Amino acid sequence: MESWDIASLDLQPHHPQVLRSDEHTRAIAINLPAGEMLQEHETHEEAYLIVSGGQVELEQDGETVDAGTGFVAHFQPHERREVRARGDSRLLLILAPWPGVGHPSAA
Numbered sequence: 001m002e003s004w005d006i007a008s009l010d011l012q013p014h015h016p017q018v019l020r021s022d023e024h025t026r027a028i029a030i031n032l033p034a035g036e037m038l039q040e041h042e043t044h045e046e047a048y049l050i051v052s053g054g055q056v057e058l059e060q061d062g063e064t065v066d067a068g069t070g071f072v073a074h075f076q077p078h079e080r081r082e083v084r085a086r087g088d089s090r091l092l093l094i095l096a097p098w099p100g101v102g103h104p105s106a107a
Contacts, residue, residue, distance in 0.1 A: 044100030054089025
């Protein structure tokens with residue numbers, strides 16, 4: 001078993017930490033300081049975004065959702081979204097299958 005305590009990791013802003021990456025799944029921990037954002041983006045894979053601490057705002061297709069600790073969102077491949085930190089936040093992003101169809105590393 002592998003395990004991580006996202007709250008106690010030494011995560012630096014602007015330096016996501018890949019917790020695990022294999023031929024099936026990639027898990028990434030992110031420190032998103034208050035007022036900062038993950039600009040509008042999409043992934044080639046299905047994505048699960050888990051708020052493990054803090055408060056963020058998710059925007060997709062003009063719709064906004066406030067999300068706090070414990071919130072989980074699922075995105076299909078190529079669904080665009082933006083994540084804004086309303087307070088210092090820790091996120092877990094899980095991508096599967098890794099790498100997704102069309103991902104540059106799969107070429």
